[in-house]
Amino acid sequence: MKLKVAVLGATGMVGQKFVQLLADHPWFKITTLMASERRVGKRYREEVNWIVSSDVPECARDIEMAPMDPKHCDADIVFSALPSDVARDVEPKFAGEGFVVASNASAFRMEEDVPLVIPEVNPDHLKLIEVQRRKRGWDGFIVTNPNCTTIMLVLTLKPLMELGLRRVTVATMQALSGAGYPGVPSLAITDNVIPFIKGEEEKVESEPLKLLGKFDGEKVVPAGIKVSASCHRVPVIDGHLEAIWAEFDRSVEVEDVVRAFESLKPLKDLPTSPEKVIIVRNEADRPQPRLDRDAGNGMSVVVGRLKKVEDNVIRYLALGHNTVRGAAGASILNAELMVKEGYI
Amino acid sequence: MKLKVAVLGATGMVGQKFVQLLADHPWFKITTLMASERRVGKRYREEVNWIVSSDVPECARDIEMAPMDPKHCDADIVFSALPSDVARDVEPKFAGEGFVVASNASAFRMEEDVPLVIPEVNPDHLKLIEVQRRKRGWDGFIVTNPNCTTIMLVLTLKPLMELGLRRVTVATMQALSGAGYPGVPSLAITDNVIPFIKGEEEKVESEPLKLLGKFDGEKVVPAGIKVSASCHRVPVIDGHLEAIWAEFDRSVEVEDVVRAFESLKPLKDLPTSPEKVIIVRNEADRPQPRLDRDAGNGMSVVVGRLKKVEDNVIRYLALGHNTVRGAAGASILNAELMVKEGYI
Amino acid sequence: MKLKVAVLGATGMVGQKFVQLLADHPWFKITTLMASERRVGKRYREEVNWIVSSDVPECARDIEMAPMDPKHCDADIVFSALPSDVARDVEPKFAGEGFVVASNASAFRMEEDVPLVIPEVNPDHLKLIEVQRRKRGWDGFIVTNPNCTTIMLVLTLKPLMELGLRRVTVATMQALSGAGYPGVPSLAITDNVIPFIKGEEEKVESEPLKLLGKFDGEKVVPAGIKVSASCHRVPVIDGHLEAIWAEFDRSVEVEDVVRAFESLKPLKDLPTSPEKVIIVRNEADRPQPRLDRDAGNGMSVVVGRLKKVEDNVIRYLALGHNTVRGAAGASILNAELMVKEGYI
């Protein structure tokens, strides 16, 4: 017996990725696809400009688009691929009506009583659910996953915390799919790099502190590290690449960092969890977006080019699939964790 | 009366750029084009796979390729676009026979008695020429320009030295033309980033120290700063983009840095010198390779996105045309400076 | 004394190209830039997302945007870069008020009394101006240039007419700039070809018949040829490439076709006219968009790869700059012709 799931914002780039990843999910079954008013009543395949693979999955093709209204939602879990401004209005309505909302939107990520979770990093932050329901008087609740760039970064930072991580400098080379569809005009990015992504650096500099923070029973006490980010868009379809300088409060060797990366264990028994969370590659020229983005079905983070830069600074590269591990896959893994932990 | 100039390695990517930039030069006139043995005796237009513009310039089309031998060189200045390993053998022969060699090759850049010069940064390092001739007993001499990535970086670091610059972290997004021709396979870089350029990080981490060092009458005392670089190839034809974190030994404001950038004055009366050495742009999304690489005819460096990251750290982006300011144009500007200073 | 010119739709892709080409024009001087209501009153540089070069030309930067209303237009010639549906409403108002409208829009191209002109192909069609003014009672008039793809094609077909041209099959590989800005999403075209351009094939199949037709004193009698087109968008910034099969009513040799191409003479004394209208290249791999689009300052058509396929069929490739020779440059050349012929 599969759980029934719905997708909010099902026709956008991330919405499509949700539909694609959920199509053959062993625990979940898509029952409701919701989009803006003008699409309501039409079939999904007629409304979506499907660009993530050859064809809309069979199970979603003929679903009639529903309005973004809890009354029309027949599901146990609602995945949200909404833009942040829409999410701010819509998601609370669903949570208020008793739905579990697993959201990729940024709207509520930094709210004090909303869990911002990466299962391998801070599963215990789900305890904020209790706080949230109590404070807001909701039957349901909202759980969020971080920004795509943050996720790859923090998956690699988590195991470095115990080595005395103190300061992080990161330069990103981000994929086009991160901007949604139509997103970046081809005339803007062909033979070019656009060194600006609205709001991105702010997210990458703030979200890690919450993710790596400690839940004290009532709220999350932010981690005492500092992150500085410079974000750039490059002509790559999928896969965010990040050059990271990690500064520690003590001397650190490359081997320590490799050992820490490999110590980050995958969550058992979650279908979307990859075999290896972090894959360390030793080639001089890896990770590369096109070659490595699909590692672990897009759920692994691939790192490489580790180098000791100063006695207490290690430079390395990290890469992950921004619409899988960085968006739809992140929400789905959160939902799987919640099922396993009994929140659903 | 124009000075006669020759190009070593005239058919490669940088060699073509030399020919293009010298074609209409007000002081210089191409008389000799030299290449490897198998090309000797053939006309330039027949041997070159010309890819920098529609057609080989008229003045070079019918020049008969000469061997890389001082005896066959009828010129006052020899520009070298040779690969480093070839340069190591060939350039000394020309310098030994009395030629002025203005070299883009890396072979001799870090030799203690060889000037590594950016005219706006360290013109006084040309005084090493005397040391070099004395030590080597040469009639001529070799003057080098830095690696392309180094040049853009150091042009922006120079004015920051007096603000107490101490540590530099730089992540680069470098153009395809930097790898020469055929260079990077399209199958390797399409929909991809290659996070590795052989030898590049080492150059970017060492050359700035010499460039920003002080000539003490006999040698250059390296500057006391530290540079860490992560170099990446992106699918862009021309133009290297660099994300730079500059750390100072004191508190620094963005305005201080802007003022410093604008204080770097162009060299007067040199034909290849741009009107502005550093152009500061205020738009949120500049500099961009395709839009800004031709600023100042490819000889300006365009900076933007300045941000105070910590009390003593400023982040900014810099961009320059890698085969103009970063290679052929750099050598030509060095030659112009040497003419003006009476070395030629 | 330069003539005053205005641009309708000045902020779009073709509008920007008009501004760029007119900035240093020896006969014309931009006085009015017109755009949609929301831009009116603001300065051009603040409203335009300038993407055709590093910076908005000095002469246009501070022009205050005017509404698309003849009363606010201080100009002798109005260049129109409007989308077709807007052009249909706006252009007649200007023509009615006595303005000369040189339009790149498709709205009126196929109207019986509107000249559709390529100066080197059918300059005598300007005589339709008289018919147009008479029939419509306008003080001014509208003269149009063809679709970008049509222009390159017809420039090569014109000299083939006297060899007995009968049937044309053409497959195009068209540049991104032809779709305007934002135009084609990068996610749609990266690592891809889009084999469809709305309305394009219809234009390419109909416009040549009018252009190659004969003016009989009152109207144009279409040429008796047949054109079939298949149009495709490729990841190229500028430059439309066309593979053309020309079928004749008699046996034809490659040399006949080359001779015909070279017989097409440029118009004397028009500043935008290139030295050579058609450049025949003999290399096996030319023309190429990036290398050849700027030939003749973007006003030449470059052909190559001529081959006799059947006794009466010649295959060749043609390439031209779609926003110069194919759009803004085409309108400007038409205006220059009208000045020379005394229509302005």
Add this chain to the structure above:
Amino acid sequence: MKLKVAVLGATGMVGQKFVQLLADHPWFKITTLMASERRVGKRYREEVNWIVSSDVPECARDIEMAPMDPKHCDADIVFSALPSDVARDVEPKFAGEGFVVASNASAFRMEEDVPLVIPEVNPDHLKLIEVQRRKRGWDGFIVTNPNCTTIMLVLTLKPLMELGLRRVTVATMQALSGAGYPGVPSLAITDNVIPFIKGEEEKVESEPLKLLGKFDGEKVVPAGIKVSASCHRVPVIDGHLEAIWAEFDRSVEVEDVVRAFESLKPLKDLPTSPEKVIIVRNEADRPQPRLDRDAGNGMSVVVGRLKKVEDNVIRYLALGHNTVRGAAGASILNAELMVKEGYI
């Protein structure tokens, strides 16, 4: 019990694709990987610059590279991914020693006694095997598949033969992987189209006649059609797109053509055979390389944009995966057919 197979030229682009497709093949098992002398004795994963996916398949990683010598080949079938000039020498040695050579090389395709086969098109041409063995006195034999561009084309032409096909005009937009690795330099193809592929047009114009010809018991009598091709390289990783004009000796409707396409049945019980050989799409903008190249696991041909151009001319587009259906997959499907038909 799987059949043992070897790959000649295993490290190149097509060689890698053979290894990838054979890694999980239900009938075949890789036992020998052969390459040029300098690679012999080293492990496959050390010698291959693997670029077709994240990692070399487990089953091939540690295979020691063997020389291209029948004595070192322990296999029932030898797949050849050799360049044509090498294939000419090497393949006969294997056939002479009793091996079945399924070759993607062009060396022997047009030899009178060598089958050039697409299983769905001309399976009966395998009868040439008898002729070949008799004439050459070989224990083994060579069977070839056509050029990648030819395959997609001929799969669509086959069902049109009975509608009276007479003349074919085809313009191609071909992927980078078709040129092998390193293949096309990124500096040559970025923001560009290269309108020339050496030898390609000749193959596309000649191979279809043999494929569509009739085996008369001794040799193949070529089909009486005429093909004219113009071949162009575009910046696409995989997937050849072709614009095709099919001219018939009678009036033909679009529906006739669609019906003919859908009548081409897949071969039953061959593991590499797709569910549908030709997929007809009705969207205005399909087929597209990135979206459609993986249809049928890369073994289907996707057609679209059918249009009646003249009474007896239909224009349509066809797309297929050039290194799967167009190369490695083609050879493997041929081998499967030979197994089923008892030739192996």
